[in-house]
Amino acid sequence: MELENLFGDLLKQARLKAGMTQETLAFQAELDRTYISLLETGKRQPTLMTLFALSKALELRPSDIIKEIEKKVGYY
Amino acid sequence: MELENLFGDLLKQARLKAGMTQETLAFQAELDRTYISLLETGKRQPTLMTLFALSKALELRPSDIIKEIEKKVGYY
Numbered sequence: 001m002e003l004e005n006l007f008g009d010l011l012k013q014a015r016l017k018a019g020m021t022q023e024t025l026a027f028q029a030e031l032d033r034t035y036i037s038l039l040e041t042g043k044r045q046p047t048l049m050t051l052f053a054l055s056k057a058l059e060l061r062p063s064d065i066i067k068e069i070e071k072k073v074g075y076y
Numbered sequence: 077m078e079l080e081n082l083f084g085d086l087l088k089q090a091r092l093k094a095g096m097t098q099e100t101l102a103f104q105a106e107l108d109r110t111y112i113s114l115l116e117t118g119k120r121q122p123t124l125m126t127l128f129a130l131s132k133a134l135e136l137r138p139s140d141i142i143k144e145i146e147k148k149v150g151y152y
Contacts, residue, residue: 052145
């Protein structure tokens, strides 16, 4: 699976686990709601700043999200 | 310091530590040399794919690079 799709799936799972709508996450991360949807569907890739803003809003560590992706792509 | 500059500094340090020129790193990560320079000077931010491509070329874990940034911005 492509990196963008892996990130999108993880983002959606984390958002739902946090009980947030795309609107709420977008507001808290100071991003546009449509951008959240594009990220979740793998149509856009996050930049470093977007990764940190989303992680903060979801109360996760950016490095933990990246670690999850590393596991899924077998980076180890 | 801004995230882009923190990443740029870390990228340059890792590249020099690996004994690589910008050309060599660009070739191995399949990126353009000028893009490496723009990243190192904080003028561009890496996407997820760029982060993974650079990390692979530098034989580092993407999550370790992100952890370094988290420490520098006091994310903990």
